[in-house]
Amino acid sequence: MELVLELNKDGNLKLYTTPRAPNPERVLGFLREKNITDIEIVNIDLFENEHRTQEYRAISPFAQVPALQLDNGQAITESRAICRYLEGVCPTPNLMGETSEETAVIEMWDRRVEMMLLMPLAWWLRHGHPAFVAIEKQIPEMAPRGEKGFRKFAKALDRELQSRDFIAGNRFSIADITAVATIGFAKVAKWRPTAEETPDLLAWHERMLSRPCGGKV
């Protein structure tokens, strides 16, 4: 916390984000778990296309949120890279691993959640939900493919969680934060973990909701 205050001494550290979007929520959950509160939050309205303005593209060339702008003007625009930066400047609590093996296992699971849960969910919603017409040239066939992939990996995670308490082993990590952010976003598709289909994922999710990362989506 003090490290971040020191880092942000000129008050120029800004996180560009948007409410209820999974990649920004991954970073916001990470900030809440680290109790970092002194970064300026700038909300960008995707449905008003604020992220596609020339001004915002100067910060985030691929017109995406989140983006973290540092004091020196450098912008970091991938959510995992932002988390890596924050872990470096504010190492406690550790969320990305201590040893080489632990870091690798956490990264493995975090990437799996990102690629095999979040990505298919994004296809499902962006190509199938009417609200996303504003930001996506919808290809209707992509939605059921996304839904199928998402449901399949949710069940795989449920099986994993039968024998452990956290996504990436026996400790809380960024992989849990990414999964919480993804499952929060799945509400838009009216999907939730259930006692019938994914009981261990449900139990894990309920535990996560009582943590800072489960604070809001």
Ligand SMILES: N[C@@H](CCC(=O)N[C@@H](CS)C(=O)NCC(=O)O)C(=O)O
């Ligand atoms: N790989 C990027 C993905 C970021 C991303 O896809 N952000 C979405 C919101 S969750 C976005 O900005 N979408 C805007 C658009 O697609 O027009 C990251 O992890 O930061």
